Amino acid sequence: GNSVTQMEGPVTLSEEAFLTINCTYTATGYPSLFWYVQYPGEGLQLLLKATKADDKGSNKGFEATYRKETTSFHLEKGSVQVSDSAVYFCALSGDTNAGKSTFGDGTTLTVKP
């Protein structure tokens, strides 16, 4: 079956530091890949997505590239801000499983001023 593995957290960075959160996946077929962000007390919201190999998703300074050869979708940001503090989830949605998404366990990011 499908699975998503995220780097273990939590991650604590200083403001303006470079961020990488690793994500690898196992899936059949040709899934789409997503990063969701969850701010305290809120639901998950889509941060970015990529629907095919070599696609790069980007939003709010965050980027991730769909690497089929390494089955990875690592999240990066060049300069984090305090407001980026949240939980980040990597996920995939396949084309053969009734739209169900598979989520990683989430990585908590804390950015200190």
Next chain:
Amino acid sequence: NAGVTQTPKFRILKIGQSMTLQCAQDMNHNYMYWYRQDPGMGLKLIYYSVGAGITDKGEVPNGYNVSRSTTEYFPLRLELAAPSQTSVYFCASSPYTGNTEAFFGQGTRLTVV
């Protein structure tokens, strides 16, 4: 735009009590899902529905029931609440099968004491 609306936001139940978590979406999405999120963990799929009148079990269905009489509503029923059901519950929807992101409600934080 309302999106996915969940009620209540918080609830405390006593062991053995029952309740229904409400979920409504106004995006005319066919697919709807219920997840639970335990502290420090990812999301586990409880039940899902691919359309009105059609529901199916996810990874962790025991102790829950669902119904889907219309496209808009997808309530989750807890019978005989147990402490193990203490969690944050998220309802989500997506417009069509596979390769698409999910839209989440803000969650219901349930404590069973």
